Amino acid sequence: MAWWVWMAGGAVVGMAELALPGYIFLGFALGAEAVGIVLALGLALGLAGQIALWAVVSLVAWAGLRALLPHQRGQVKRWTRDINKN
Numbered sequence: 001m002a003w004w005v006w007m008a009g010g011a012v013v014g015m016a017e018l019a020l021p022g023y024i025f026l027g028f029a030l031g032a033e034a035v036g037i038v039l040a041l042g043l044a045l046g047l048a049g050q051i052a053l054w055a056v057v058s059l060v061a062w063a064g065l066r067a068l069l070p071h072q073r074g075q076v077k078r079w080t081r082d083i084n085k086n
Contacts, residue, residue, distance in 0.1 A: 006036035006050070023065045031058030 010032030017025035034057040035050050045053065 002050070003036045003039035006032050006039060006054075010036060023069060024062070027058045027062030027065060028054075030061040031055070 010029045013025050013032060014029035017023070017029060031054040035045075035054045038053065039045065039050070
């Protein structure tokens with residue numbers, strides 16, 4: 001019966017991503033949703049297993065989002081060469 005807690009937690013963290021964009025909370029939300037789905041499918045995991053699965057899926061989702069969306073809005077662009085020199 002803990003699957004709905006993970007799903008609700010994922011939804012809350014997903015809403016935090018809407019308020020504070022940066023693709024940081026989205027990875028945690030995807031991890032929580034994945035744990036909720038696994039538990040809803042009937043796979044019995046203890047609390048330690050649930051937290052470990054959440055951490056692994058969150059890390060993979062975060063790394064995937066960073067790879068897909070490397071330049072985030074508001075991020076500082078660093079110039080490596082002087083555009084005034086030809």
